[in-house]
Every structure is written in structure tokens, then in C-alpha cells.
Amino acid sequence: MAELNGGEIIAEYLEKEGVEYLVGIPGHGSTNLLDAFNDSDVEVIQPRHEQGAAHLADGYARASGKPLAVFTSIGPGATNTVTGVATAFVDSIPMVVFTGGPQTHEYGEGILQEIEREKPGDFPSVMEPITKQSFVVHDVERLPRILRRAFQEALTGRPGPVHVEVPMDVQGAVADVEIPDPEHSRVQSRPGGDPESVAAAADLLADADRPVIVPGGGCVLSEAWDEVRSLAEYLQAPVSPTFQGKGVVPEDHDLFVGYAGWIGSTAANELASNADVILAIGVRFSDLHTSSFEPGVSFEIPPSELVHVDIDPHEIGKNYPVEVGIQGDAKVVTDQIHDAVADRTDPVETDGNEYYEEVQRRWDEWVEMVEARRADDGVPMSISRVLAALRESMDRDGIVVSSAGQPQETTNPEFPVYEPRTNVSCGGFSTMGFGVSAAIGAKLARPGRQVVAVEGDGSFLQTNQEVACAVQHDVDLVYLVLNNHGWKSIRNLQVEKYGWDRVLDTEFDPETDIDYLKLADAFNVEFAERVVKPEALVDVLDDAFAHDGPAVVEAMVRPDDPDSGAIITGEWDLADLEN
Known part of the structure; x- marks a missing residue:
């Protein structure tokens, strides 16, 4: 146990999490927090607007898969993060956002920059719809536990931003606390799919004549690119990622056919709308991706049979009916499906494969059109x-x-x-x-x-x-x-x-x-x-x-x-x- 103030607890915990940068702009509501980072290995990056702080953390996480911490003062500094945090939330990007708050003994007194007309210290209500969870630290002794839970929430399941409000007096308050080990609060395995559902998906794919694989942002978040590519090559199935899944398959791979939707490729829209089985992995099926759900333009589900894999059951069946819905991690479930397909059929060959030849022809037509523009x-x-x-x-x-x-x-x-x-x-x-x-x-x-x-x-x-x-x-x-x-x-x-x-x-x-x-x-x-x-x-x-x-x-x-x-x-x- 060590005697630390609130800012020092945060600094030490971020070090244990391996967070490289704390990003934000100082204000009177964050001075106690920020002072601790004079003696920390975590480098402080100061953008020029708090929206920029959240976007910086977002870009870091998308490029690395690891979260950063954002800090702001109370009031407008905190509300300035909203656009950046909402951007991360919609795309399931992890970060932890620390904001200052009114002193606990002055909650509801309308101190400088407090939102209190409906409820005392009501800024967390602003963050509620755009974060996975919003915490308020009323007691410095509870801070280590809340930090552990905040990062756990940001990184597990469907990732996303988490908000932690730390009142100004809590930042400076001192307590004898033990800084928890983050690894002891992490899930040690990824959730796989229900075996019966995996078997049903494999049956559909093994019998399909015109399968299409649609990997989304969930495949990037779970690092499922090797599994997606391996399954696609086994089935010789064309791959049409969403824009958030861009990069899951190299775009010079012979099974890559571009992106479906409003500004998708002709190849992807034709192949996806005429597929007999679609395997969607970590996909939301948004309006731009689906041509606003107009049947037969980008997708036609049904009659196409949809196998939908997602860590978040909220997305499965939300916009299209599923033949098989599998809740689970994209990387694990894709590997499960690959093994199950391999138990049912031999690898699909390309020689004499009319569907493979159609895939190449349609992609070549699209490339010719784009090259003319270039x-x-x-x-x-x-x-x-x-x-x-x-x-x-x-x-x-x-x-x-x-x-x-x-x-x-x-x-x-x-x-x-x-x-x-x-x-x-x-x-x-x-x-x-x-x-x-x-x-x-x-x-x-x-x-x-x-x-x-x-x-x-x-x-x-x-x-x-x-x-x-x-x-x-x-x-x-x-x-x-x-x-x-x-x-x-x-x-x-x-x-x-x-x-x-x-x-x-x-x-x-x-x-x-x-x-x-x-x-x-x-x-x-x-x-x-x-x-x-x-x-x-x-x-x-x-x-x-x-x-x-x-x-x-x-x-x-x-x-x-x-x-x-x-x-x-x-x-x-x-x-x-x-x-």
C-alpha cells in the first residue's frame, strides 16, 4: 500500500496499463490530476481543442489496437470532447476519458462550469449515450477499482470509449491504496460461437455455389484478418469488406472485390446482391453499405441466406433476417467455421470454376473503370x-x-x-x-x-x-x-x-x-x-x-x-x- 493522491493513482495505473500518452488540455478542473504526470513515464500530449484530443486517441487506437487516455477540465473542456468521443463510440474504438468535476462538497451549488439545473454535477448524463459506461469517483479510495473497471469495460467485448469524472478535490485527496494489476481483471479467453450454430453455418457455406464473405470493423478489432483470408481461400469466396473492414484482405488479393453500397464497386454490388450465402463478420449493415436496404442493389436478404457473426448480439438480425446468427469473437468464430467447413468439404479449386472466373471478370471491369479516372x-x-x-x-x-x-x-x-x-x-x-x-x-x-x-x-x-x-x-x-x-x-x-x-x-x-x-x-x-x-x-x-x-x-x-x-x-x- 502506498499513500498517493488521486492524480498519482491515475498516473501509476496508466503506467501499469502500458498507456503511452495522456492527451488533453489543462484547466482549473484538472490541475491536480495533471501535476502527477510531471513524475510519470506517461507522456502528456497537448492538442489545441478537446475534440482533437479524442480524435488523436481514436487514431492511435485504430492504428495500434491499444487505447490512450484523454483528460479535460470541467465544463466546456469536457463538452468539447463529445464529437470525438461519439465518433469513437459509433465505430467501437476504445479510449478512457477523464474529466474534472465539481468538488464533492459543492455538488449542486452551481460552481464555475458545473451543469446542475436538472441534477448536481450532471455532465456524465451528456456522456451516457456515447460511452460504454460513465463513472463518477466520489471517494479517492474507490479510484483504483474504478480505473480497473474503466479499462476493462473499454477493452472487452465490443470495445468503446469509457468516461471517468474525477472531482477536483478527489484528484488531490490522499489515500493508502494498492494499484491493481490490469491483467488480473481481464478476460483470459475470447468467446467462441455455439457449436450447433457454427455447424449450421458450415453446412450452408459448404453447400453454397455463390458465397460472399463480408468482414467488417469487428474483424479489425479482433485481428481476424488471417482467419478471414484463410476461410476465403478455402472456399474461393469473394471478399467484400465494409469500409471499416478495409485492410482485412490485401486489395491486390485475387478474391478481393471492393466494397458494397452507395459508393461501392460494381463487382461487390453485383456479387453480394446475387450471393446464395453471405457470411458477415463484425458488420453493422449500415445504410451506406446496403444502399439504404433497397433489395437487389447491394444485398438481397432473403433470398440470400445470411450467416451473421458479431460479438454484440444487438447487431445480429437488426437490419437483415439471419439464417444463422452467431454471437462471438470474430477471430475465434471465423476459425471455428473454417474448421467445420474443412470437415465437410475439400478446398474449392479455381480451375474450371465458373464462379471464380466471374469474380475475376467483374473485378477487372471495375479496375479498368477506376484506372481510367486515375x-x-x-x-x-x-x-x-x-x-x-x-x-x-x-x-x-x-x-x-x-x-x-x-x-x-x-x-x-x-x-x-x-x-x-x-x-x-x-x-x-x-x-x-x-x-x-x-x-x-x-x-x-x-x-x-x-x-x-x-x-x-x-x-x-x-x-x-x-x-x-x-x-x-x-x-x-x-x-x-x-x-x-x-x-x-x-x-x-x-x-x-x-x-x-x-x-x-x-x-x-x-x-x-x-x-x-x-x-x-x-x-x-x-x-x-x-x-x-x-x-x-x-x-x-x-x-x-x-x-x-x-x-x-x-x-x-x-x-x-x-x-x-x-x-x-x-x-x-x-x-x-x-x-
């Missing part, structure tokens, strides 16, 4: 042309980070990745500005990898202050800003629904728009280049990656590409306002 040397450039140069410049294991908007709508379907955890992209919450900080986190997690944040100008402006964080901490990454002078994905939706005469102003006048090179200079970025002609792209990107420190590359792209520059192959249901 070869376009017009000025202003297309986003596809910029991404082609980026892929040529980057290492095979480089990490690409993207936020919402036009760049993400083209990057996810068209930019190939070849290894797990090399695509870091906000999914279900589709958050503008995510990538500016998430890229910092990804680089901190994988310092030996190239990291690029692909940002639209509108998205970059939402969180551009975090470039200062990258400069301060000398984080070696590239910001690739695709500048089309406005929020063009939203403008294009307005045009599609109401016509040009009903478009509200979503454009920035090029004559008065931000000068991104001057912005980079203001942040003390030493490498900043603007690219107008496509033939200069690769050289500039090569130089940016070679530069030691943050770099900004502004690529001037077309402002008026149809469909925001993406290839629309599916459907997306947006409600009209017609009477």
Missing part, C-alpha cells in the same frame, strides 16, 4: 488523380487517414490498402475534421510508418489548429489538403435534390479563400507546397514524406465534379421535402 491529367485535377499519385508515392504499409466529405468518398473505395490498420477513417459518425488529429495519433502509434491525412479544405478548416500540436511534438506526417473551395459534397446533394437554383452558398470564393501555404507558415510548418498540375504530384509527395516533420501539400482539385468525384454504383435514401 489517368486523367486534366487541370484542375480530379481527386482520383491525386489519390493515384499518393498511392505511387506511399510505401505499401503506409497509413492513410480520412475524414468525412468528398475525399473520403473517393479514398475509401479507390485508394488501395494492403495491410490491416492502414486505413484510419471515421465511419458511422462521418465526422468532419477527424483526420487532422487522428493522423497524429496514428503516427504516434506507428512511428516507423508513413502517415498521410487526406482532408478536404472544408474538413481541414474545422480542426486545422491541431497542426500546431503536430509541430509542437514534431510528429512526422503529411497533410494532403484537397482544395475545391467549398463544401461540395453537400452542395452536390442540394443540386441533386432541388436543382441549382435552390443551392445555398457552400462555396468559398477563390479570391478570398484561405491561403493554405500561409496557414502552414503561421503554424511553423517547414514544408508546404501547392500542386496545380498532376505531373508534379508524385515528386512533391515524395519530398513531403522525406521531410522530417509535419508537411502540408495543397492539391487544387475540381470544384464541380459530378457526384463529388465518387463513382456512385448503389443508392442512398435521403428524404425529400416534397408535399
